Amino acid sequence: AQKVTQTQTSISVMEKTTVTMDCVYETQDSSYFLFWYKQTASGEIVFLIRQDSYKKENATVGHYSLNFQKPKSSIGLIITATQIEDSAVYFCAMREFTNAYKVIFGKGTHLHVLP
Amino acid sequence: NAGVIQTPRHKVTGKGQEATLWCEPISGHSAVFWYRQTIVQGLEFLTYFRNQAPIDDSGMPKERFSAQMPNQSHSTLKIQSTQPQDSAVYLCASSFDWGGDGQNTLYFGAGTRLSVL
Numbered sequence: 001a002q003k004v005t006q007t008q009t010s011i012s013v014m015e016k017t018t019v020t021m022d023c024v025y026e027t028q029d030s031s032y033f034l035f036w037y038k039q040t041a042s043g044e045i046v047f048l049i050r051q052d053s054y055k056k057e058n059a060t061v062g063h064y065s066l067n068f069q070k071p072k073s074s075i076g077l078i079i080t081a082t083q084i085e086d087s088a089v090y091f092c093a094m095r096e097f098t099n100a101y102k103v104i105f106g107k108g109t110h111l112h113v114l115p
Numbered sequence: 116n117a118g119v120i121q122t123p124r125h126k127v128t129g130k131g132q133e134a135t136l137w138c139e140p141i142s143g144h145s146a147v148f149w150y151r152q153t154i155v156q157g158l159e160f161l162t163y164f165r166n167q168a169p170i171d172d173s174g175m176p177k178e179r180f181s182a183q184m185p186n187q188s189h190s191t192l193k194i195q196s197t198q199p200q201d202s203a204v205y206l207c208a209s210s211f212d213w214g215g216d217g218q219n220t221l222y223f224g225a226g227t228r229l230s231v232l
Contacts, residue, residue: 033219043204045223091158095219101212102171103148103221107157 002027004094006106013082014114020067021077021109023092029053034075035093036064039108045091051075079111087113119224121207127230128197136192136227140209147190148221149182152204161205164190165212197231204228 003026013019025034034051049061051068059066067076079086092106120139128134140147149161151174162172164184172182179197184190194201208221 035220037221037223043226045206045208047220047222050220093221101146101165101219102160102163103208104160105150105158 002094002096002102002104004092004104004106006092006109008109009107010110010112012112012114015084016081018078018080019082019111021079021090021092021111023075023077023106025073025075025092025094027073027094027096029096029098031097033095034066034068035095035103036066036075036077037091037093037105039089039091041088048090049077082111082113084113084115087111119207119209119222121205121224121227123227124225125228125230127232129232130198131196134194134197134201134229134231136194136205136207136229138190138192138207138209138224139188140190140207141222142188143211144209144222145187145212146210147184148208148210149190149192150206150208152206152226153202158206161192194229197229199231202229202231 005024032053036048037045038048039045049059049064051059051066058068063080065078089108089110091108095103122137145166147164151159160174162175162182163170167184179195182192204226206226208223210221
């Protein structure tokens with residue numbers, strides 16, 4: 001069954017430090033896509049970064065990067081040099097090939113970046 | 116590109132009334148998703164259309180919820196006999212169906228906040 005789990009409900013970090021948010025997933029597929037989305041205080045949900053399961057290199061976009069550990073079914077989001085405006089809820093998501101490409105989300109991690 | 120458009124932004128209904136929520140996906144996107152967001156449950160998958168055809172409605176409460184996509188430019192989510200527990204933010208998202216880089220990303224609308232009194 002398709003499942004995405006984020007165990008960290010809330011994290012607080014000091015500005016300009018690095019934070020890692022955890023996500024583990026369950027899938028029977030050999031091919032799938034993993035995503036991280038950010039929901040701001042206004043409620044807007046925006047795409048941040050994606051990892052294709054068949055790619056060994058960790059994806060990087062700006063100050064976001066991923067720690068993809070396929071044997072552990074884990075996809076961590078790393079934010080370096082955090083800024084106040086990074087404060088938001090971060091969702092991990094998975095899209096499977098055989099499950100008609102349905103997208104399932106974790107419950108989210110609330111990141112608080114403190115000055 | 117105006118993005119995914121959802122109307123209304125806020126809807127207040129009385130218990131037992133019907134609520135219809137509208138979604139206009141991004142032009143060219145063939146996949147449309149509906150999610151419900153609450154504090155307790157997070158982002159719950161409701162249903163999914165692909166090229167206007169319903170593919171998976173496994174997340175829909177069967178008795179009172181229904182969704183349609185009569186054409187490629189809009190989808191509706193209808194809730195009959197609304198109950199207080201239906202209060203939530205209902206989010207619509209669209210994407211390309213499947214393909215190369217960048218084509219699997221979901222783009223979300225701003226959501227409709229439904230309040231059932």
